[in-house]
Amino acid sequence: MIAAAAGPGQQPTKSPGPVGADVLHRSVRDGGPGHPFALFALPTARIASLLVTLALLVVLGIGRAKVGHRLLVTTAQTAGIAAAAALAGVGTGKLIS
Secondary structure, three states: OOOOOOOOOOOOOOOHHHHHHHHHHHHHHOOHHHOHHHHOOHHHHHHHHHHHHHHHHHHHHHHHHHHOOOOOHHHHHHHHHHHHHHHHHHHHHHHHO
């Protein structure tokens, strides 16, 4: 078990799970996949954003597997569902424009 230092009136964190969840939450909340667009040219930013999104989905899938006491196959399912949703969005955009 990992114990982190606690401030006044706070309980120490006894596992890395809550810490990891907080880091993941902040990376998504603060626009994690959007940051490459401020740092790189558009073609490079698209690839970097895709990689950041994929990394976040893998972490989400691993978390789902651990919480649900399942195999890590749920990681591939999570990424697959996101890819299908992205393709549906691109297809809808092509139909509308």
